Amino acid sequence: MSVQINPTLEMKPIAYIDQADPTLDKYYSVATVALGEVFALTLEQTNDETDNKDIEILVTIDGTEYSGRIVAGVSGLTYFAYRSPIEDALILTTAVRNAGYAVPIRGHVITVEAAIHTVNGTNQVLECDVQYGEVPTGTYWWYKHYPTAVLNQDPPVSLTLYDIFDGLVDARLIFVIARQINDEAAAKVLELTTTIDGEAALGTTATFNNNTWRYWTRDPTRDGRSLAHDTAYNFFYYYAFDFHLGTIQLAMTSAIGTNQQLDGRAVYELYEEVS
Amino acid sequence: MPVYGRNKFYWYKDSLSEVDEDPPIVSTYYDGLDTTRLTKVLFIATRRLDDDANQKNLQGRLTIDGVITSVANKEHNDNTWYYWYLDQDAETLRVTTSIYHPNYYSAIEGRSIKFDAQQVDAPGANAEFDIRVQYETWRPT
Numbered sequence: 364m365s366v367q368i369n370p371t372l373e374m375k376p377i378a379y380i381d382q383a384d385p386t387l388d389k390y391y392s393v394a395t396v397a398l399g400e401v402f403a404l405t406l407e408q409t410n411d412e413t414d415n416k417d418i419e420i421l422v423t424i425d426g427t428e429y430s431g432r433i434v435a436g437v438s439g440l441t442y443f444a445y446r447s448p449i450e451d452a453l454i455l456t457t458a459v460r461n462a463g464y465a466v467p468i469r470g471h472v473i474t475v476e477a478a479i480h481t482v483n484g485t486n487q488v489l490e491c492d493v494q495y496g497e498v499p500t501g502t503y504w505w506y507k508h509y510p511t512a513v514l515n516q517d518p519p520v521s522l523t524l525y526d527i528f529d530g531l532v533d534a535r536l537i538f539v540i541a542r543q544i545n546d547e548a549a550a551k552v553l554e555l556t557t558t559i560d561g562e563a564a565l566g567t568t569a570t571f572n573n574n575t576w577r578y579w580t581r582d583p584t585r586d587g588r589s590l591a592h593d594t595a596y597n598f599f600y601y602y603a604f605d606f607h608l609g610t611i612q613l614a615m616t617s618a619i620g621t622n623q624q625l626d627g628r629a630v631y632e633l634y635e636e637v638s
Numbered sequence: 639m640p641v642y643g644r645n646k647f648y649w650y651k652d653s654l655s656e657v658d659e660d661p662p663i664v665s666t667y668y669d670g671l672d673t674t675r676l677t678k679v680l681f682i683a684t685r686r687l688d689d690d691a692n693q694k695n696l697q698g699r700l701t702i703d704g705v706i707t708s709v710a711n712k713e714h715n716d717n718t719w720y721y722w723y724l725d726q727d728a729e730t731l732r733v734t735t736s737i738y739h740p741n742y743y744s745a746i747e748g749r750s751i752k753f754d755a756q757q758v759d760a761p762g763a764n765a766e767f768d769i770r771v772q773y774e775t776w777r778p779t
Contacts (some may be wrong), residue, residue: 369647369676369747371777457640498706503644503646504646504647504648509643522765532779533646533648533779535735559651560650560651560652560654560697562651578735580678581681583683583770583772584679584681584683584685584770585654585770586653586654586772595764604651605648605649605678605774606649606650606651606774607648607649607651607779609651615676615742636646
């Protein structure tokens with residue numbers, strides 16, 4: 364009997380453009396990735412005057428667009444793009460890429476485009492590089508991208524659980540984050556509860572300052588479902604969290620403030636049949 | 639030959655594997671994990687404590703697909719969690735007390751994975767020896 368294995372990504376040659384004299388506001392195709400994962404994205408512009416330029420990288424994952432744009436992109440400086448865990452966007456940074464930025468971008472179809480939105484300088488060049496891999500031909504199942512799950516509960520009822528998502532099937536969870544806002548600017552206690560593959564985890568509580576996103580991460584000494592929290596917005600707290608069936612809920616255990624808001628976000632992918 | 643069939647398989651989150659050996663027997667290996675299907679290990683953590691509150695040497699052993707991949711020793715402070723991970727050469731087992739961190743997140747995969755550990759130094763009074771392993775297994779959905 365054959366053993367069905369987890370499809371393995373095959374690294375592809377880097378896709379790139381070095382577009383001389385790019386047309387203003389035109390989106391140049393850099394890569395189309397079929398059933399794959401993008402490992403790294405970089406964007407750069409150069410011109411003889413070393414002027415800053417408005418440049419953009421646009422990634423479309425299974426129909427959802429993620430734009431990373433920097434209005435004053437420095438000539439000759441390479442920008443690295445990675446996913447924002449808060450919104451459907453890309454963040455551009457000049458920080459050296461490292462494991463902390465290795466947030467996976469997977470999908471059935473991923474396209475990468477680049478554009479310049481400022482009039483060209485002399486010898487203007489727009490550069491964009493894409494490192495990616497694809498699974499072999501004959502793969503019937505692969506991760507499909509979905510827009511970030513959003514909970515905006517305004518106002519919440521204290522001690523009431525609200526779904527960030529309910530009943531995700533064959534999922535890979537990338538980020539779970541939460542925030543609370545109230546007119547008194549008071550800190551509040553939130554609780555996260557998970558039910559994953561038939562096991563309900565006790566809620567993990569944490570105090571959230573007003574209008575501050577906090578990240579929920581795995582605790583390696585516990586069951587992996589009681590998510591720990593951290594104050595820092597940090598990709599170092601990304602861990603692949605795979606499960607067959609899962610629900611994550613958020614509650615406020617403190618008293619409700621004036622104009623209280625309770626927000627949750629979950630970034631995830633679903634392992635689905637290739638159409 | 640790899641098979642990417644139409645039968646759907648996916649990762650299932652397994653219950654935390656827990657060893658709470660109170661007291662442990664010196665030089666006796668305890669299984670933290672021993673699987674026989676495609677497995678992805680996320681975290682391996684160990685801890686020991688006793689009334690001495692001194693450092694004690696622990697040895698851990700990782701076996702992937704039936705082959706002992708790495709053996710490592712680490713002096714464990716009293717009542718402190720240590721995290722085990724594969725180094726960048728993917729063959730050397732390392733141990734750290736650093737707060738869990740993706741740089742130490744190895745995603746160790748194999749068709750069978752075993753992790754066992756023993757206390758090398760004799761435990762003191764009221765000794766406890768703990769292993770925690772978080773893992774997932776690849777199963778038909």
